[in-house]
Amino acid sequence: MQRALLLTTAAAVVLPLPSHARTPDAAADPLDEVVVTATRLPAIVQDTPGARVVDRATIDRRGAVFAADILADVPGLSVVRSGAFGGVAQVRMRGAGPGKTLVLVDGVPVNDPAEVNGAFDFGGFDLADIERIEVLSGPQSSLWGSDAIGGVIAFTTRETDGVAADLEAGSFDTRRGRLAVGTADVDRAVGAWLSHVVSEGISAADARDGGAERDGLRSTTAGIKGRYAFSPSISVDGSLRWTDAEVDLDGYPAPAFVLADTPDTQTSEQWSGFGRLHLSALGLDHRFSLSVHDLTRETVSDFPSVFDASRQAWRWQATGTARGVDFVLGAEREDAEGRLSTGLTGELGTTSAFATARVEPVARLSLTGALRHDATDDFGAKTTGRLSAAFDAGAGVTLSAAWGTGFKAPSISQAVCDFCFAPQPWPTLVPETAEGLEAAIGWRSADRRLEGRATLYRLKVEDQISYVAGRYVNIAETATDGVELEGRARLGGGFDLTAAYAWxxxxxxxxxxxxxxxxxxxxSATLGWSGERLSAAVTVRAESDQDDSDGFAAVVRDGFVTASLAGSYVLTEQVTLTARIENLTDEAYQQVFGYGEPGRSAYVGLRLRY
Incomplete structure (x- = not known):
């Protein structure tokens, strides 16, 4: 089974060659495939509807500093950002609410249990230590349980061999630095990193005119990561990541209650990490892990608040092959707790069992199935499943399809009815549920210079929890129909083009x-060029009008087109000069109604490797 061998090899090396960094003879290399690993069983992206991988080379070429800078380029993802420098940024995947996307860092769930919907804030998430980003669109609860009702975004941190440093400075008194040291070989690796970003920012409420005060950002991230193989059958690995941030905010002060310059600030500190034991026994590859996430955030404003949240997850997972079937099975226990600004506290717990299997019943046809049972402590049990198929139709054409279900238990805020003012008894909440169906057709030329994929999907969410008349109720049903188009071309002469569109x-x-x-x-579209020493890429991104809210009434946020330019010049083998220009045309635009984005800005830096 050539594909099984391919996936095993790709999983072993973890980081496949980035698709845009292939050498001229890469088409002859059968291992030159982009592989997604957040599917439990590693899978080729072309065979997996709704799967995308953003590698480190793409992040660097794009000049992306924060996660929100590059996630907006992924078709089907809309980034909701209230303030450019560290302002709250959340992702809606295929129209699903922000709390319906599970976010993982090195496999650790980092969604905020104390946030109203249990959503993750991407605003200050620094990409300096991130090696790759995997995106799985559509219900993934059969793989990851609650919170993955709309999809999964998985970040993997970098492994350093040597010394690396990055320095950058530019507009709005922005300064950014990263230092990483480490050593790595086949059997062992250990490394540590420290990154810091500081910017005076712009006025979120009055971006174009400067505003009375600027909303800045100060963020520090540090981490350690390591692995050690005692023998071919026993190894351990783990990581720990810490972030401390302070963000200036604008709010809705009395008596007008309209967005305006305010001295509001929000501070946050969060830890995430995992420890894992790998053990080969009884013909299976076992993984025993413990992951933890702890978050404290405090807002200083006319309406001050303090939130504390933590989450722990114990997981056992076993991978094997029997009678031509690749499979994964496992069990999990997850506990989350949160202390809300009103003084209320709550806990959520879930015990789970899951299994995933892949088989090739005939040549060129791959079938994958996943089943998971989640038993919550307070909201009953739910079984979810997913089926997918991929068929190599020949002539470079791949046909694929998937169907899946998902669920999301009420968040802690919803469960304890935080800020509920309606008379009791309040309605008994039930988990939200989802069903997704998608089909895709992909094509790749024989020399792999051209490739593309078109995806048609439908996502339906039932029993969606809404805040109505002073309480939370299961009332809403939402549906999203969509088309996602994406393609990549090597144009010759050092040029390459990637493009994506979503309806x-x-x-x-x-x-x-x-x-x-x-x-x-x-x-979005990115046109890149690479020479012997110089490389550059220009990215154009556009969004149509969208329905929005000013906090009190429905409004329409205007559409926009914006562009950025990033480049690098290799001075020596160890030193590279970098530069980027954001908002090339000085477009006046907003991602969220009322919150202006920066005008034209420029940054220069150095990338050092030893």
């Missing part, structure tokens, strides 16, 4: 209204 029809089935903050049309 998203996301609506509330209860009222017929379009869902807020989900543009119907979104597209």
């Amino acid at each position: 998203t029809d996301a609506r509330d089935e209860t009222t017929g209204a379009r869902l807020l903050r989900v543009p119907e049309h979104a597209a």
Whole structure:
């Protein structure tokens, strides 16, 4: 089974060659495939509907500093950002609410249990230590349980061999630095890193005119990562990541209660990490792990708040092959707790069992199935599943399809009815559920210079929890129909082009209204060029109008087109000069109504490797 061998090899090396960094003879290399590993069983991206991988080379070429800078380029993802420098940034995947995307860092769930919807804030998430980003769109609860109802975004941190340093400075008194040291070989690796970003920023409420005060960001991230193989059958690995951030915010002060310059600030500190034992026994590859995440955030404003949250997950997973079937099975126990600003506290716990299997019943056809049972402590049990198929039709054409279900237990805020003012008894909440169906056709030329994929999907969420008349209720039903197009071309002469487009029809089935903050049309394209020493890339991104809210009433946020330019020049084998220009055309635009984005800005830096 050549594909089984391919996936085993790719999983072993962990980091496949980036698709845009292939050598001229890469088409002859059968291992030159992009592989996604957040699927439990490693899978080729072309065979996996809704799967995308953003590697480190793409992050560097794009000049992306924060996660929100590059996630907006992924088709089907809309980034909701209230403030450019560290402002709250959340992702809606295929129209699903922000709390319906599970975020993993080195396999550790880092969604905020104390946030109203249990969503993750991407605003200050620094990409300096990130090696790759994997995106799985559509219900993935059969793989990862609650919170993966709309999809998964998985970050993997970098492994350093030697010394690396990055320095950058530019507009808005922005300064950024990273230092990493480590050693790595086949059997062992250990490394540590420290990164820091500081910027005076812009006024979120009055970006174009400067505002009375600027909303800045100060963020520090540090981490350690290591692995050690005692023998071919026993090894350990783990990582620990810490972030401390302070962000200036604008708010809605009395008596007008409209967005305006305010001295509001938010501070946050979070830890995440895991420890894992790998053990080969009884014909299976076993992994025993413990992951932890702890978060404290405090807002100083006219409406101050303090939130504390923590999450622990114990997991056993076993991988093997029997009678031509690759499979994974395992069990998990996850506990989360949160202390809310009103003084209320809550806990959520889930015990789970899961299994995933892949088989090739006939030549060129791959079938994958996943089944998971989650028993929550307070909201009953739910079984979810996913089926997918991929068929190599020949002539470079791959046909694939998937169907899956998902669920999301109420968040701690919803469970304890935080800020509920309606008379009791309050309605008994039940988990939200989802069903997704998608089909894709992909094509790749024989020399692999051209490739593309078109995906058609439908995502439906039922029993969605909404805040109505002073309490939380299961009322809304939402549906999203969409088309995602993506392609890549090596044009010759050092040029290459990647492009993506998404049409998203996301609506509330209860009222017929379009869902807020989900543009119907979104597209991005990056044209890159690489020479012997110089390389550059220009990225253009566009979004159509979207329905939005000013906090009190429905409004429309105008569409926009913006562009950025990033480049690098290799001075020596150890030193590379970098530069980037954001918002090339000085477009006045907003990602969220009322919150202006920066005008034209420029940054220069050095990348050092020893």
